[in-house]
Amino acid sequence: MGYGLYLYGILPATHLNPLHLQGLDKQPVQAHKIGPFIFLYSDAQQERYLASRRNLVGHEKVLEHFMQEGFRTILPLQFGLIVQDWEAVREQLIEPHDEQLHQLFEKLAGNREVGVKVFWDETVELERLMAENDELRERRDRLEGKPLSMDAVIAIGQDIEAAMEDRKNSIIQVFQDTLNPLALDWVENDAMTNLMIFNAAYLIPWDAEAKFGEKVEEADRHFEGRLRIRYNNFTAPFNFAQLD
Template sequence: MSYGFYIYGILTLPAPENLNLEGLDRQPVQIKILDDFAVIYSEAQQERYLASRRNLLSHEKVLEEIMQAGDVYDGLRQRNLLPVQFGLLVASWETFSQQLIRPHQEELTQLLAKLSGRREVSVKVFWDTEAEIQGLLAENPDIKTERDKLAGQPLNMEQVIQIGQAIEQGMSDRKQGIINLFQGTLNSIAIDVVENNPQMDTMIYNAAYLIPWEAESQFSEQVEALDHQFEERLRIRYNNFTAPFNFARLRLFSSN
């Protein structure tokens, strides 16, 4: 039974040839030319794909391998790919073209032009909350003295709130100081920056950067320098290559 076509992304022409990639359900990845675009797809074996870790990784692997296997100019990979969010299935190419491609042709062209010769990298910054509180108290003995009184004698509610607010403000200032340094160091290298919400309490910064392919070594060096600057205080997770999901925001390609 046919479930249509599972879509991974869209490329400008000319389309890549002789693909040897496996997509979801180990189906061969293929190219369909539609309205001056090359659509990356495989034949769907399910009516709906669950967003499991295995499926998500398979989806992203297809996109990354196509980008890495892009045409080479001056030794650089230049495949400008518009990734589609996980989970998009289409019943027929005619429907896909009429409802999705043609009405948004200009926007697609502009997005692909923006992504040409560029890649997405990401930086996530984590800290040890308790260690940072201790650092804050060490640097602010007045706050520490007031906090220590909590253990020594009864305080009224107003005093407790004041101490809590002082610690909260101090932590906020420490966090913002780190974020400002990362922004000042990295943002100037990027064409565009998207700051996403932290994914957990210990994550204090979560940003994606659209950079020229050839700028990755410079960007990586700056991330490494920041890592050395903070020594063991921070944990930095740097992803130096991914499909540019954060910079390809086209509502029609959401799986929702």
Template sequence: MANGFYLYGIFPPPGPTHLDMVGLDKQPVRLQNVDGFVFLYSEAQQDRYLASRRNLLGHAQVLEKAMVEGCRTLLPLPLNRLIVQSWDEVADQFTIPYGETLKQLFTRLEGKREVSVKVYWDEGAELETLMAENADLQAQRELLEGKKLSMEQVIAIGQSIESGLRDRQSDVMDVFRQTLNPYAIALVDSDPQTQSMIYNTAYLIPWDTEPAFSQAVEALDRQFGDRLRIRYNNFTAPYNFAQLDQLE
């Protein structure tokens, strides 16, 4: 039994002209125009959808397929952002109080796409390279082996090593920023998701410049070789640039 409507995202009119897909719980995905805004939805089969990997992927796939099928300008709603019981409720919560904000966001996103770059390194390998390139730091590190040191000495040596690793990380990040930022209309730096991740940035770029952006990422991959592992996502719904916090 349905529990209302599960909303995926919002398009400017007329929205996608053709939809042939299923969403969460294998429900058909449909469109509903409310006050000149086109909502992408399916019938909810649960009162609340957990942020499981399966649900997250299903939610994202609906958004991306809808964009691929001809309507690139999309304001994505996060998983479980809103389950509504009626379209009057949508008007009360979205289109009436935030109509002008939605129009501004559509204007900002028109003709643009979000891409993201995540960079990983091997901290152990970086540490060994740092030692090989810095004789003074290597000598300090050797003091930690087999000698009784004061707590102050141990802390000072550890801080020197950490500072050296931070400098190496900063150097890598500067190269990526200098290479990729000129393509961006806007960007969002996010915190690393793992200890090995040193760069996590989303870029808003014009659709037509993606091939050049991709080539720049490939050039960085060749430049750093095995030292880094680069994960490039060249197409996603623009979560980082929809400013949905304005709707809360």
């Protein structure tokens, strides 16, 4: 028994060769044209798909397959989107969002998303801070081995925390100053771990990726290997395909 249609993404209406691709639950990926849009889908075998790593990767692999096949403009749909039939697609997605869908396709045409995540070692950065900041280091050293009031502990702790925050922001500023001018648009997302200090997605022209990658490496060299940088140069443009 099927549970409807699982949607992966939308392409501008174009000719597609026969698809030989499996989606979630090993179901064949198919294409359905509605007006100027082609919807990529497979038959849903579950009423609701859990956001497991396997399912998320399976969803993204379908989109990346078409990008690798030369479809440089693709509008990814959110993971887990199941509709009952194509009339529901028309009524719930196309008709209320027709103008915005066209605007998104114009925005994404010939462009791609890349992602930059920056991690630091907080202990190492604290040690560097103390080595570089004579005033803070001397205050900390003067307190060692002495009975401390709660106010004294709070005061030095707050000052160190503020200095570390300034240090983090100065690192972020280097990446912003280096990368933002190359992008058509960018989104800064929340950090996913305590060690992640920068998590940004950039929309860049498809053919500008090599130059952008060089700038990521330039920012990395600026910090002489202190940071760990995760650069994803090939992903569907989820951050720039948001429907209101």
